[in-house]
Amino acid sequence: MKPFTYERAASPAEAAAAAARMPGAKFIAGGTNLLDLMKLQIEAPAHLIDVNGLALDRIEPTPEGGLRVGALVRNTDLAADERIRRDYGVLSRALLAGASGQLRNKATTAGNLLQRTRCPYFYDTDQPCNKRQPGSGCAAIGGFSRQLAVIGHSEACIATHPSDMAVAMRALDAAVETVKPDGTARSIPIAEFHRLPGDTPQIETVLEQGELITAVVLPPPSGGRHFYRKVRDRASYAFALVSVAAVVQRDGTGRVALGGVAHKPWRVEAAEAELPRGASPAMQAILADARPTRENAFKVTLAERALSAVLAEARG
Amino acid sequence: MSKVSFSVNGEVRDLELDTRTTLLDALREHLHLTGTKKGCDHGQCGACTVIVDGRRINACLSLAVMHEGDAITTVEGLGSPENLHPMQAAFIKHDGFQCGYCTPGQICSSVAVLEEIKAGIPSHVTADLTAASQVTPEEIRERMSGNICRCGAYSNILDAITEVAERQA
Numbered sequence: 001m002k003p004f005t006y007e008r009a010a011s012p013a014e015a016a017a018a019a020a021r022m023p024g025a026k027f028i029a030g031g032t033n034l035l036d037l038m039k040l041q042i043e044a045p046a047h048l049i050d051v052n053g054l055a056l057d058r059i060e061p062t063p064e065g066g067l068r069v070g071a072l073v074r075n076t077d078l079a080a081d082e083r084i085r086r087d088y089g090v091l092s093r094a095l096l097a098g099a100s101g102q103l104r105n106k107a108t109t110a111g112n113l114l115q116r117t118r119c120p121y122f123y124d125t126d127q128p129c130n131k132r133q134p135g136s137g138c139a140a141i142g143g144f145s146r147q148l149a150v151i152g153h154s155e156a157c158i159a160t161h162p163s164d165m166a167v168a169m170r171a172l173d174a175a176v177e178t179v180k181p182d183g184t185a186r187s188i189p190i191a192e193f194h195r196l197p198g199d200t201p202q203i204e205t206v207l208e209q210g211e212l213i214t215a216v217v218l219p220p221p222s223g224g225r226h227f228y229r230k231v232r233d234r235a236s237y238a239f240a241l242v243s244v245a246a247v248v249q250r251d252g253t254g255r256v257a258l259g260g261v262a263h264k265p266w267r268v269e270a271a272e273a274e275l276p277r278g279a280s281p282a283m284q285a286i287l288a289d290a291r292p293t294r295e296n297a298f299k300v301t302l303a304e305r306a307l308s309a310v311l312a313e314a315r316g
Numbered sequence: 317m318s319k320v321s322f323s324v325n326g327e328v329r330d331l332e333l334d335t336r337t338t339l340l341d342a343l344r345e346h347l348h349l350t351g352t353k354k355g356c357d358h359g360q361c362g363a364c365t366v367i368v369d370g371r372r373i374n375a376c377l378s379l380a381v382m383h384e385g386d387a388i389t390t391v392e393g394l395g396s397p398e399n400l401h402p403m404q405a406a407f408i409k410h411d412g413f414q415c416g417y418c419t420p421g422q423i424c425s426s427v428a429v430l431e432e433i434k435a436g437i438p439s440h441v442t443a444d445l446t447a448a449s450q451v452t453p454e455e456i457r458e459r460m461s462g463n464i465c466r467c468g469a470y471s472n473i474l475d476a477i478t479e480v481a482e483r484q485a
Contacts, residue, residue, distance in 0.1 A: 001336045006318055006381055032377045035338070036358050048335070050382055076371075080437040085445040096440045100462025101429065103359060105371040106378065236440065236461035 002044040009051050012214050013183045020181035020210030022047045027212060029072055030106040032099075033115040042116075042125065042132055056214055059083070065220035068177075071110035071213045075099070075165065078109060088218055089226030090245050094168035097230040100237050110213035113166055113176065113193065114205065117159035117263075118239055119148060130156045131201040141293075147241065150292040150299045152262040157201030158293070161194060161264050162239050168228060170257040170265035171245040175217045181210035187217070194264030201263070224249040227310045230259070231302055242299050244306045248314035252276035256286065258303055279308035322386045324349065325393030333380050340364045342380035343390060351391040351420045355464070362463030365421035365428075366390050372428035374462075391420035394427060402483065403427050406476035414467035422463050426477045429459045430484065451481040 009015035009027075019025045024046035028034055037043035056070040059081050067088075069078060078084060079095035099107060121127045121139040128137035140148055140158050148158045169190050176188045193205055207213075224247045232238040243259035254275050257267040271285030283304035290300050321330045324347060331346055340357075343349045343366070355363030357376045364375040367389040395401030403423050406412070413419045433449045441458045442449055449455065456477050457470075465473065 004335060006335045006379075028379075028382070031379065031382070032359055032374070035377050035379065039357065048379075052382065076432075076437060080435075085438065089445055092438065092445055093440075096438060096442075100359075100362065101432065101439075101459050102362060102365055102372050102374045102425065102462045103377075106373050236458050 001038045002041060002046075004045055005047045007047070007049055008053050009049050010053075012051075012054055012056065012179045012212055015049050015051050015054065016179050016181045016210045016212045017183075018049055018210075019212070025049055025210075027051050029108040030074070030111045032103050032107050033111065037116060040123065040125065042123065051212070062217060067218045069109050069216045069218065071108060071215055073109045075104040075107045075109070075112060076101070078165075079104070087221035088168075088172060090171055090228050090247055091165065091168040091218075093226065093228035094164040094230075094243075094245055097228055097240075097243070098164040109165070109216055112163055113169075113213065113216070115161075115163060116204070118162045119159040120144060122159060131159060131197075131204075134200070134202045144295065145293040146295045147239070147260075148293070148296055149263060150261050150296055151266060151287055151290045152196045152264070153291070154197045154199065154201070156199050157197035157263070159197065159201065159263060160260055161204075161262070163265070164228070164230060164240065164243060164259055166190070166194070167243055167257045167259035167265040168245045169216060169218075170267050171247055171255045172222070173219055173255075175219075176213055177215040177217060178207065178211050178213050180208060185214070190216075190265070191267070197263045204263075222247055222255075224254060225314050227313065229306045229310050231306055242302045242306055244303065244310050246307070246310045246314075248275070248311065252314075254314075256282065256307060258286065261287070261290075261299055261303065275311070279304050279311050283307050318381045320381045320384050322383045322388055324388045325390060331380065335379065335381055337380045338376055339366070339368075339378045339380045339383055339388070340375035343375060343388075349390050349392055352424075353417055353420055355418065355421075360464070361418070361421075362425060363418050363421040365424045365463065367424055367428055370428075370431070372425050389424070391423055394423065401427070402480050403476065406480045407473070410472045410476040410479065411469070412473040412476040413465070413469050418463060418465045418467075422460070422465065422473055425460060425463045426456075426473070426480075429456065429477070430481055432459065433481075451478070451485070453478065456481075 026045035057072040079092045127139040174190045227246045230243040240260035245257045248254035274282040353363040355361035359374040359377040366375045
């Protein structure tokens with residue numbers, strides 16, 4: 001690990017201001033992804049701002065009838081919350097499908113959104129990677145791409161976003177609340193929060209320098225049956241090859257977001273009109289622009305079959 | 317360098333550490349509590365599992381300076397050779413290890429797993445999210461998936477945890 005200085009933040013606004021003031025500063029909360037990357041020197045912050053002391057660890061009702069999830073709520077606590085289990089089952093299921101018990105005890109809601117890709121070429125510092133070292137090239141294109149993106153990728157990057165939680169939040173139409181270094185707050189729809197790689201794959205979200213996530217807001221419960229179906233190489237503790245987050249209503253309408261296929265949770269609202277007609281037309285519409293590699297073309301078929309299984313369960 | 321104070325197995329420890337020191341290295345290299353093991357050092361194997369304020373975490377993926385005021389329990393704090401924790405005794409009885417390197421992490425993790433089930437925390441294999449969690453082999457296997465045993469003692473580890481769970485019930 002490269003040396004760094006360390007401070008404990010006193011308030012969200014002060015944390016944001018400090019991060020904007022200090023070049024190379026990063027926030028740290030659970031640290032499960034950041035410290036891993038610091039050990040590999042893929043991340044080398046000069047200064048860490050520990051935000052754990054900020055009182056952002058509660059789940060509170062909103063006036064609209066939804067829930068405001070504090071940025072520091074641990075993945076275990078969010079998954080286990082009675083309101084989440086009852087009204088937002090897809091989110092609880094997605095969280096429990098991710099990582100291990102030890103990691104979920106540490107990992108936070110905001111940190112989960114900000115975790116970096118697990119593309120093997122991003123992790124291998126001997127390889128070119130436009131995300132790790134902008135302009136160096138992409139070894140994943142034409143390389144071992146089985147795990148990587150099939151849609152929304154670019155000539156610069158075919159990495160996927162690894163989160164399960166974010167996929168459920170995309171299906172739920174969550175919003176990310178932040179505070180900027182000047183003290184102003186804003187709310188970002190989750191659909192706009194993560195970016196596609198384009199020619200700047202190193203920029204993964206719309207957050208500005210120093211901007212701190214304070215909460216994720218869930219809209220009022222939508223009802224319906226909730227599913228998170230994750231397909232992976234092991235039965236537990238592995239990243240998704242493909243995952244399907246779905247909320248399906250009694251009349252067959254619903255919402256679907258996919259994980260493991262793109263640089264962000266993938267949802268095409270217009271395609272959801274096809275859901276009552278079945279998984280095949282719906283997935284053809286969701287992945288209409290897919291450009292898989294030879295190694296990951298199976299993901300297109302797998303996504304359709306995973307959705308088919310979800311819809312069968314919803315009917316059953 | 318940065319100062320930090322936390323309790324380990326009930327004893328308050330004051331340390332002055334390079335900020336880069338992980339909780340795992342603080343325990344092993346500075347406090348000489350070598351029961352907690354360094355396996356992968358990247359949160360993938362679970363050999364470094366310790367219990368912090370009642371919750372199991374990977375000590376390798378946590379900075380020591382971030383544990384100001386915390387209560388940390390390592391395998392040394394669970395039991396001793398003369399006074400074994402029931403989980404340690406059950407691992408011995410069921411031959412829940414071969415080389416033993418992953419065992420302290422397995423034991424800390426399994427003690428915490430039974431507490432998580434008691435606290436009603438669901439898992440990936442819990443069929444009904446709104447019902448109480450049960451102690452079943454499927455639940456234990458899923459919840460222990462963050463602890464790898466290269467010798468493959470999994471079935472005996474499962475037997476040991478099941479016996480302790482049944483005795484507690």
